[in-house]
Amino acid sequence: MKAKAPLTGIKVLDFTRVYSGPYCTMMLADLGAEVVKVERKGIGDDTHHFAPVKDGESAYFTYLNRNKKSIGLNLKSEEGVKIVKEMAGWADIVVENFSPGVVDKLGIGYKDLKEVNPRIIYGSISGFGQTGPYRKKPAYDVVCQAMGGFMNLTGEKDGKPYKLGPSIVDASAGIHMAYALMVALYYRERNGVGQFIDIGMMDTAFSTLENFVVTKTLTGVAPSRNGNANLGSAPFNSYRTKDGYVTIAVANNSLFQKLTGAMGREDLLENPLYKENYQRKANEDQLNLEVEKWTIERTTHEICEILDKAGVPVGPILTIDDLIADPHLKEREMLVDIDHPILGSITYPGNPIKMSESSAVAFERAPLLGEHQEYVLKDILKKSNSEIQLLKEQNVV
Amino acid sequence: MKAKAPLTGIKVLDFTRVYSGPYCTMMLADLGAEVVKVERKGIGDDTHHFAPVKDGESAYFTYLNRNKKSIGLNLKSEEGVKIVKEMAGWADIVVENFSPGVVDKLGIGYKDLKEVNPRIIYGSISGFGQTGPYRKKPAYDVVCQAMGGFMNLTGEKDGKPYKLGPSIVDASAGIHMAYALMVALYYRERNGVGQFIDIGMMDTAFSTLENFVVTKTLTGVAPSRNGNANLGSAPFNSYRTKDGYVTIAVANNSLFQKLTGAMGREDLLENPLYKENYQRKANEDQLNLEVEKWTIERTTHEICEILDKAGVPVGPILTIDDLIADPHLKEREMLVDIDHPILGSITYPGNPIKMSESSAVAFERAPLLGEHQEYVLKDILKKSNSEIQLLKEQNVV
Numbered sequence: 001m002k003a004k005a006p007l008t009g010i011k012v013l014d015f016t017r018v019y020s021g022p023y024c025t026m027m028l029a030d031l032g033a034e035v036v037k038v039e040r041k042g043i044g045d046d047t048h049h050f051a052p053v054k055d056g057e058s059a060y061f062t063y064l065n066r067n068k069k070s071i072g073l074n075l076k077s078e079e080g081v082k083i084v085k086e087m088a089g090w091a092d093i094v095v096e097n098f099s100p101g102v103v104d105k106l107g108i109g110y111k112d113l114k115e116v117n118p119r120i121i122y123g124s125i126s127g128f129g130q131t132g133p134y135r136k137k138p139a140y141d142v143v144c145q146a147m148g149g150f151m152n153l154t155g156e157k158d159g160k161p162y163k164l165g166p167s168i169v170d171a172s173a174g175i176h177m178a179y180a181l182m183v184a185l186y187y188r189e190r191n192g193v194g195q196f197i198d199i200g201m202m203d204t205a206f207s208t209l210e211n212f213v214v215t216k217t218l219t220g221v222a223p224s225r226n227g228n229a230n231l232g233s234a235p236f237n238s239y240r241t242k243d244g245y246v247t248i249a250v251a252n253n254s255l256f257q258k259l260t261g262a263m264g265r266e267d268l269l270e271n272p273l274y275k276e277n278y279q280r281k282a283n284e285d286q287l288n289l290e291v292e293k294w295t296i297e298r299t300t301h302e303i304c305e306i307l308d309k310a311g312v313p314v315g316p317i318l319t320i321d322d323l324i325a326d327p328h329l330k331e332r333e334m335l336v337d338i339d340h341p342i343l344g345s346i347t348y349p350g351n352p353i354k355m356s357e358s359s360a361v362a363f364e365r366a367p368l369l370g371e372h373q374e375y376v377l378k379d380i381l382k383k384s385n386s387e388i389q390l391l392k393e394q395n396v397v
Numbered sequence: 398m399k400a401k402a403p404l405t406g407i408k409v410l411d412f413t414r415v416y417s418g419p420y421c422t423m424m425l426a427d428l429g430a431e432v433v434k435v436e437r438k439g440i441g442d443d444t445h446h447f448a449p450v451k452d453g454e455s456a457y458f459t460y461l462n463r464n465k466k467s468i469g470l471n472l473k474s475e476e477g478v479k480i481v482k483e484m485a486g487w488a489d490i491v492v493e494n495f496s497p498g499v500v501d502k503l504g505i506g507y508k509d510l511k512e513v514n515p516r517i518i519y520g521s522i523s524g525f526g527q528t529g530p531y532r533k534k535p536a537y538d539v540v541c542q543a544m545g546g547f548m549n550l551t552g553e554k555d556g557k558p559y560k561l562g563p564s565i566v567d568a569s570a571g572i573h574m575a576y577a578l579m580v581a582l583y584y585r586e587r588n589g590v591g592q593f594i595d596i597g598m599m600d601t602a603f604s605t606l607e608n609f610v611v612t613k614t615l616t617g618v619a620p621s622r623n624g625n626a627n628l629g630s631a632p633f634n635s636y637r638t639k640d641g642y643v644t645i646a647v648a649n650n651s652l653f654q655k656l657t658g659a660m661g662r663e664d665l666l667e668n669p670l671y672k673e674n675y676q677r678k679a680n681e682d683q684l685n686l687e688v689e690k691w692t693i694e695r696t697t698h699e700i701c702e703i704l705d706k707a708g709v710p711v712g713p714i715l716t717i718d719d720l721i722a723d724p725h726l727k728e729r730e731m732l733v734d735i736d737h738p739i740l741g742s743i744t745y746p747g748n749p750i751k752m753s754e755s756s757a758v759a760f761e762r763a764p765l766l767g768e769h770q771e772y773v774l775k776d777i778l779k780k781s782n783s784e785i786q787l788l789k790e791q792n793v794v
Contacts, residue, residue: 006584019607031580046649049674051629052608052615059611060629110753127710129751132728137705140646142625142633143712151625151635151644151714153562154551161635161642161714163625164561165550171605172565175572180750182579183428187403187755189586195754203731203749208568210416211449212717214456217744218449222717228539228548228560232448232457236539238548238558245558247548249537252443277446308534315540317548317558320609320619331529334600347614352600353577354526356507357592358584 005032006358010185013084013091014038014068015108017045019141019167020125020201021097022064023174028093028181029067030351030360036087036376037065037367041072041080041397044369057342065366066338066348071377072370072397079396081107086381088113088120093181097125100135110196120194121184123177129200139201141167148205153212155225172208173201233277234284235259238317239295246300248291249313252277262310263294340365373397402429403755407582410481410488411435411465412505414442416538416564417522417598418494419461420571425490425578426464427748427757433488433773434462434764435481438469438794441766454739462763463735463745468774469767469794476793478504483778485510485517490578494522497532507593517591518581520574526597536598538564545602550609552622569605570598630674631681632656635714636692643697645688646710649674659707660691737762770794 010033014025022045029035039045050060074080085108088094094113096103103109103124110122124130127139137143142163145151150169151161180197188194206213211231216222223231230236233251250256253276260268268274268290273283280287295303300316307314318326324347329335334350351360377383377397391397407430411422419442426432436442447457471477482505485491491510493500500506500521507519521527524536534540539560542548547566548558577594585591603610608628613619620628627633630648647653650673657665665671665687670680677684692700697713704711715723721744726732731747748757774780774794788794 006580023605027576050608051675051678052612054615059615060608063608063611128725129729131751132725134725137712138708138710139712140633140648140710142627142635142644142646143710146635146644146714147712149715149717149720150561150563150565152716154559160624162551162559163635163644164547164565165622166547166605166607166609168547168561168565168569168605171607172569172572175569175576176749179424179572179576179579180752182576182583183403183750184752184755186579186583186586189583191754193754195752197753198751199749200729202725203729203747206720206726206731207746207749208420208563208565209717209720209746210563210568211447211457211460212563213721213746214460214743215449216717216721218451218456218740222721224716225562227557230539236537238539238543238560247539247543247560249539251537278448281448311535313535313537313540315534315536315544317543318546319549319621320546320606320613323546323603323606324610324613324619328525328529328531328599329603332526332597332600334603343615346611349604349606349610350600352573352596352604353580354528354595354600355577355581355592356594357588357590358581 004358005361006355007031007033010034010093011091012036012093012095013087015094015096015098017097018047019064019170020173021095023171024125024177025068025095026064026066027175027178031353032361035068036372037068037070038084039070039072039369041074044072048369055342057340059343059346062340062343062346062366063348067361067364068367069372069375070367070370071373074396075106075108077394077396079391079394083381083396084108085113085116088116090380091117092121092185094120094122095177095181099138100126100130114194118194119188119192121181121188121197122194123181123197123199125173125177125199125201127201129203130198134202141170144169144201144205148202149209149212150205153225157224157226161225169201169205173199173204176204229284232281234280235287235291237288239288239292241295241298241300241303243299245317246295246303247315247317248307255312256280258310259307259312262306262312265290265294336363338363338365401755402758403752404428404430407431407490408488409433409490409492410484412491412493412495414494415444416461416567417570418492420568421522421574422465422492423461423463424572424575428750429758432465433484433769434465434467435470436467436766438471441469445766452739454737456740456743459737459740459743459763460745464758464761465764466769466772467764467767468770471793472503472505474791474793476788476791480778480793481505482510482513485513487777488514489518489582491517491519492574492578496535497523497527511591515591516585516589518578518585518594519591520578520594520596522570522574522596522598524598526600527595531599538567541566541598541602545599546606546609547602550622554621554623558622566598566602570596570601573601626681629678631677632684632688634685636685636689638692638695638697638700640696642714643692643700644712644714645704652709653677655707656704656709659703659709662687662691733760735760735762
């Protein structure tokens with residue numbers, strides 16, 4: 001019997017927009033935190049206009065803002081800033097991903113809200129962080145995939161550099177921040193103080209370059225992109241099949257024995273070029289040709305069946321269509337349908353964190369812009385009807 | 398005045414190997430948790446043999462296992478399992494990334510350790526999670542980049558699919574688990590119970606596909622890879638320059654005005670093909686040619702200077718050599734030198750989480766295999782010299 005969502009009772013004041021910040025607060029909201037998203041009055045998050053859009057409503061927005069509440073606020077008005085400060089008294093956590101300096105200019109930076117609530121935990125995500133020479137540079141994910149090292153390492157050796165299709169540095173910065181916020185919350189439980197957390201997207205990309213950085217600093221030679229080859233092992237790559245591509249990952253002698261057995265090519269085991277992993281890696285061009293001679297004669301499905309049975313790591317390159325029909329993702333509750341008054345029923349990726357004693361919330365659709373104005377002003381901030389009326393007249397809410 | 402590392406006092410029993418699990422426990426250790434890595438006696442983590450290796454020591458291993466302690470243990474002996482159970486009484490958190498089923502077979506699964514310590518938090522990372530039809534499939538990162546949707550979305554429309562160079566799904570699963578562990582720790586503070594956490598790499602990849610999934614389910618058409626183009630905006634891509642490539646990201650009218658101004662091509666603003674973002678996206682092939690006509694005449698450095706000044710998101714595609722000399726990463730303390738008795742001084746990526754009241758530890762080098770045997774057996778488990786002698790004779794430690 002699962003108790004409840006583990007972050008029930010945690011209150012989040014959410015100024016985030018687009019992807020990195022909203023992925024962070026989605027992780028919090030999925031696990032039960034009460035997240036109030038403060039949007040620009042009448043305009044809202046940029047992603048309200050991001051594809052795919054239907055009848056003026058964006059599925060990009062509804063994906064990343066499920067389980068959250070929304071209020072529209074004029075942050076450039078004195079009264080708007082006052083409301084933010086009142087909400088800071090209510091909140092445990094604040095998250096924002098404006099360009100560095102913007103929240104301070106608005107009067108809702110860490111220093112401002114800490115005065116109201118010394119226990120507040122305040123997380124800022126930006127392209128390059130709050131310090132350092134690049135801090136003022138505007139950034140989207142592709143710029144950070146380029147400047148964080150990812151693009152130079154992706155694609156063919158003598159070809160063009162590629163970004164990963166989805167904006168992975170946004171998502172990665174978001175989940176690094178979610179981790180940091182929980183660390184700060186735990187720290188506050190024990191030490192009584194809140195704090196400011198600064199995460200830069202370039203930093204998080206650089207933090208996840210696997211062995212590329214240490215390879216340079218140990219050997220003096222910087223590795224660059226090399227197709228789908230692995231930096232240390234072979235045969236470990238993608239291979240052409242009768243109907244597409246397949247990935248095969250052989251990182252040690254035992255797996256190489258299994259692979260050659262499945263291919264009916266035990267002779268490769270005897271070849272002195274392929275005895276040990278470092279030799280297979282040194283002679284991988286030839287070896288990859290031997291593997292591809294076998295894969296090209298078979299469909300991806302046939303190869304996966306054969307190698308799955310042999311215990312060799314293998315996988316097809318799944319399309320979005322494949323994934324939405326995937327039986328494994330279904331059983332893992334990673335395909336969640338949510339009804340929406342404008343968009344109808346849409347399938348979203350579920351939450352990847354599966355816990356035994358607690359669980360994600362039953363997903364609620366994303367809010368319409370300003371949908372929870374009444375709730376925030378009345379229930380959280382205890383404002384009277386006449387006060388609310390005045391705020392509306394003053395164009396604050 | 399910063400207090401101390403925020404996870405000081407948290408104790409982690411770490412069975413992880415290779416990348417995903419070690420990235421998770423590295424995040425915990427960097428922030429002050431005491432992480433004891435249990436390695437196979439005399440053999441250790443596979444990455445002891447992963448490139449780059451010098452004099453028998455791997456910089457891959459030393460990067461991911463900094464700030465941790467190591468004990469070598471024979472997990473297939475009854476006495477070895479007994480020691481694990483004693484350590485479970487000491488630990489707050491256990492993390493492992495064996496194939497599903499392995500820890501239960503060894504007798505050190507969640508059920509086994511929960512009997513000893515009902516408050517234990519136990520995290521398992523695997524390729525496909527602990528449930529579902531693929532759960533027994535062996536996986537390396539490339540298989541999950543393929544089956545989680547990343548590869549099909551990376552590369553040219555009519556070209557080959559690519560993985561991101563570094564093993565990003567490993568790192569992503571690791572940081573999702575670090576978040577989940579902290580959520581569980583917070584839950585335990587409030588509710589007194591530990592729990593089991595199951596994270597599958599395929600799930601975490603699928604969770605970070607940005608708008609690709611909802612685009613399919615809303616429009617009926619599944620997007621596929623399309624070079625470095627953005628799914629919703631243009632001009633937003635990589636462009637050839639005199640000496641390489643540059644990324645430029647224009648997602649709205651204001652940025653398009655800045656870009657065309659910087660290019661001296663205000664005429665593009667008047668072109669009805671390029672008025673609004675959706676029109677620029679619909680006509681992006683032509684528009685990209687116009688941009689590239691300008692970039693190809695200039696060096697990447699010149700373009701970055703011009704567009705930085707104009708406030709347009711722009712970035713060079715940095716190499717590992719560039720990154721290791723990067724002044725911004727230096728100022729952000731993302732380049733950390735650590736001395737090692739075998740490898741000498743090596744530069745590692747620092748921790749990307751920057752906090753105001755607490756901080757990452759001063760980094761200590763990764764342990765040698767079994768280096769903390771004495772510490773674990775004597776200081777943690779309070780064993781006598783004769784008991785330790787017996788364990789050695791029995792080939793347990």
